[in-house]
Amino acid sequence: MAEDTFLQPLRAELECLERDGRLRRRRVTESAQGPRIVLDGHEYLSFASNDYLGLAAHPEIAAAAAQAAQQFGVGAGASHLLTGHHALHAELETRFAQHVGAAEALLFSTGYLANLGVITSLLGRHDAVFADRLNHASLVDAARLSGAEHQRYKHNDLADLDQKLEQSSATTKLIATDLVFSMDGDRAPLEALLALAERHAAWLYLDDAHGFGVLEHAVLRPLPARVIYLATLGKAVGVAGALVAAAGPVIEFLVNKARPWIYTTAQPPLLAAAALQSLQLIMTGDDRRAHLTALIALLRQRLAGLPWPVLVSDTPIQPLLIGDHVRAVALAEQLAARGIWLPAIRPPTVPEGTARLRISLSAAHSFEDVETLATALEALA
Numbered sequence: 001m002a003e004d005t006f007l008q009p010l011r012a013e014l015e016c017l018e019r020d021g022r023l024r025r026r027r028v029t030e031s032a033q034g035p036r037i038v039l040d041g042h043e044y045l046s047f048a049s050n051d052y053l054g055l056a057a058h059p060e061i062a063a064a065a066a067q068a069a070q071q072f073g074v075g076a077g078a079s080h081l082l083t084g085h086h087a088l089h090a091e092l093e094t095r096f097a098q099h100v101g102a103a104e105a106l107l108f109s110t111g112y113l114a115n116l117g118v119i120t121s122l123l124g125r126h127d128a129v130f131a132d133r134l135n136h137a138s139l140v141d142a143a144r145l146s147g148a149e150h151q152r153y154k155h156n157d158l159a160d161l162d163q164k165l166e167q168s169s170a171t172t173k174l175i176a177t178d179l180v181f182s183m184d185g186d187r188a189p190l191e192a193l194l195a196l197a198e199r200h201a202a203w204l205y206l207d208d209a210h211g212f213g214v215l216e217h218a219v220l221r222p223l224p225a226r227v228i229y230l231a232t233l234g235k236a237v238g239v240a241g242a243l244v245a246a247a248g249p250v251i252e253f254l255v256n257k258a259r260p261w262i263y264t265t266a267q268p269p270l271l272a273a274a275a276l277q278s279l280q281l282i283m284t285g286d287d288r289r290a291h292l293t294a295l296i297a298l299l300r301q302r303l304a305g306l307p308w309p310v311l312v313s314d315t316p317i318q319p320l321l322i323g324d325h326v327r328a329v330a331l332a333e334q335l336a337a338r339g340i341w342l343p344a345i346r347p348p349t350v351p352e353g354t355a356r357l358r359i360s361l362s363a364a365h366s367f368e369d370v371e372t373l374a375t376a377l378e379a380l381a
């Protein structure tokens, strides 16, 4: 049948993924986000969210969203340059810029779109992006879409980056890095990167999706003119969207050039209301961050005796390196049978042979939750 020949190549590739243990599928969450979630009808103790401060289901944030929905409705109705740019969006941009010590900020609907928007606006065919090899997929896609040369330097290797910058004859150079690496949990060497950017007259684009709200970056205050800083709002902030902070002319340029910002409907204003409330909680959230730090210390201490190495990380992302992806998936299944949700991260998300259990801690976890996880892992080892 004609229909079938059309679908056949897709089926073949999916079967191939299945045979390799790489087929992905959606699971349905039926609860609010938090340490205890209901997934496909089963309750689990979860170590698999990016809700690092436990704010995704915070009642004050939900109330702010509900109140904004009552007052302004749900849909933004238009893109930002038509009539979609609401006073709540403007207030969120101003408050965020103040919070990070930048002149101005611009709200995107997601971090993925923000990365596409910034990099495709600033760079074109005669330019070059210098990207850490472990950068998030959205930065890889952004570099490709920009048409600029895409140079990937070895992870956190400043000598490699320096050499690549030195040899480049690109008109405009931009260094792009995650500040906290999403699959490893380690951090980029911020001060040294800033020094290299200055020496080579390059932009420095910092994607702080996993750090904003959790870590402080004193060196960025005030934000130097060559630095563009991205915070996403779907992780520690617990909402959705992304904010880009930069010098005034950079933001004005993006307003005029960033197609992923121009040609998309503005995010619902109720989300900006939620993010504003969350920022308030983050600014006064030292107790949450202190608890998270204590959980990280306890987890690392409890995992030290396991046969699998824990990667070096002082962030809420604590990956346990398993290696073989079939083994990692089997371990994840055994944990699930014990009521613990800790999914395996496999290639192509991480390099071949480095499959891992990516433990993600939240300030909403208790010390007992960490003990429960450690005890289960010890039993499986």
Ligand SMILES: *Cc1c(COP(=O)(O)O)cnc(C)c1O
Residues within 6 Å of the ligand: 109, 110, 111, 112, 113, 115, 136, 138, 178, 182, 207, 209, 210, 232, 233, 234, 241, 242
């Ligand atoms: C999650 C993530 C993004 C994408 O942000 P969204 O708002 O989820 O689209 C971008 N960069 C990094 C490093 C991320 O971890």
